[in-house]
Amino acid sequence: MNLRLHHFILWAAFVALMFLMPQFVGNGTLRTMIFACYLAIFAISWDILSGRTGYISFGHPFLVGIGAYTTAILTRRYGFPVEASIPIAVLVTMVGGLIVLLPALRIKGSYFALVTLAVMELMYQLVPVVRPDLTGGTRGISRLPALTRGAENGYYLAVGLMLVIALMAWLLMRTRLGTALWAIGMNEESVRGSGLSTTRLKSFAFLVSAAVAGLGCAFYAHYLGTITPRAFFDINVLFQIIVAVLIGGAGTILGPIIGAFFMVFLLEWLRPFLPGQERFFVYGAIALLIYMYQPKGIMAIIDSGIAWARGART
Known part of the structure; x- marks a missing residue:
C-alpha cells in the first residue's frame, strides 16, 4: 500500500474513534476533547x-x-438568533481581518510577524475600554445562548464541525490554488516570476484562514457561554495554536489536529x-524534544513509522 492509502486508513480510524468515544469515556473527558x-x-x-505560505502570523x-x-x-445585546449571528460573525471576521491585517501581507519575514503581534496586543488593550457597554469590559459577556445541551451533544457538534472543516481544507489544498500556496512558502519570487499574483494568493489564503477562525470561535463562544478578553486575545491562546501546529506537523491537515489533542491531553495529564x-514548562520541554x-512534527514520525513497517515487511 502506498503512503496515501495509509493516510486514508489513518483518517478512517481517527473518524471512527472520534464518534465512538462517548461510549467509553465520561463527561469530563468529553469536555476536554471538545476543547x-x-x-x-x-x-x-x-x-x-502560515503553514502553507510561510507568513508566520502572531495575530x-x-x-x-x-x-x-x-x-x-x-x-446578548441586540437579540439576534444564534443561527443568524454565526454567519455574520464569520463575515465580520473576514472583513475585519482584511482591513487590519491584509496590508501586512505586503511585508515579509519578521516584520509581518511583528505587525500581526502588535494588532493582537492592541485589541487586547482596547476591547475592555472601548464601548464596555457592548463588550462588557474586563468581565466580558456572559449567559450566551447555548447551541446544544449536555456534554455528549456538545462533543458531537464539535467533532462534526472539526471534521467538516478538515475535509474542506484538505479538498482546497488538493486544488491548483493549494499548490500555488505551497509554492509561495517555498519560493515566492519564483511564483511571482511565473506570472501569478502572490498578493492575491496570500489574500485568498488569509480570507479562508479568517473564515475558518470566525466559524470555529463563534461555535466555541456559544459552547463556553461566556467570553472575556483574556480568553481570546491573550498570548497563551496564540502559544497554544502555534505549538499545536508545530507539534503535529505544519502544512498538513491531520497534523494540527493531532497536535491539538496531544497538547490538551498532555496538559490535563500533568494537572x-x-x-x-x-506544567507548561514540562509541556514545553516535551514539545521541544519532539521538535528537535x-x-x-508527529505526522512525519508517523510517516517514518509507516515507511519503516513497509520496508521491514518487504
Missing part, C-alpha cells in the same frame, strides 16, 4: 495561512476574538502532578 476539537479548528485555520487571536465578540454582542502553571527530533 481539543476547537483548538484543532484554530490550528487548521492558522496552518492554512491569529485577533481573528478568533473578533468572531467570538461579534456573535456574543449580536445575541494532578503540577496544578499550577509549572523531528522538525516536521
Whole structure:
C-alpha cells in the first residue's frame, strides 16, 4: 500500500474513534476533547495561512476574538438568533481581518510577524475600554445562548464541525490554488516570476484562514457561554495554536489536529502532578524534544513509522 492509502486508513480510524468515544469515556473527558476539537479548528485555520505560505502570523487571536465578540454582542445585546449571528460573525471576521491585517501581507519575514503581534496586543488593550457597554469590559459577556445541551451533544457538534472543516481544507489544498500556496512558502519570487499574483494568493489564503477562525470561535463562544478578553486575545491562546501546529506537523491537515489533542491531553495529564502553571514548562520541554527530533512534527514520525513497517515487511 502506498503512503496515501495509509493516510486514508489513518483518517478512517481517527473518524471512527472520534464518534465512538462517548461510549467509553465520561463527561469530563468529553469536555476536554471538545476543547481539543476547537483548538484543532484554530490550528487548521492558522496552518492554512502560515503553514502553507510561510507568513508566520502572531495575530491569529485577533481573528478568533473578533468572531467570538461579534456573535456574543449580536445575541446578548441586540437579540439576534444564534443561527443568524454565526454567519455574520464569520463575515465580520473576514472583513475585519482584511482591513487590519491584509496590508501586512505586503511585508515579509519578521516584520509581518511583528505587525500581526502588535494588532493582537492592541485589541487586547482596547476591547475592555472601548464601548464596555457592548463588550462588557474586563468581565466580558456572559449567559450566551447555548447551541446544544449536555456534554455528549456538545462533543458531537464539535467533532462534526472539526471534521467538516478538515475535509474542506484538505479538498482546497488538493486544488491548483493549494499548490500555488505551497509554492509561495517555498519560493515566492519564483511564483511571482511565473506570472501569478502572490498578493492575491496570500489574500485568498488569509480570507479562508479568517473564515475558518470566525466559524470555529463563534461555535466555541456559544459552547463556553461566556467570553472575556483574556480568553481570546491573550498570548497563551496564540502559544497554544502555534505549538499545536508545530507539534503535529505544519502544512498538513491531520497534523494540527493531532497536535491539538496531544497538547490538551498532555496538559490535563500533568494537572494532578503540577496544578499550577509549572506544567507548561514540562509541556514545553516535551514539545521541544519532539521538535528537535523531528522538525516536521508527529505526522512525519508517523510517516517514518509507516515507511519503516513497509520496508521491514518487504
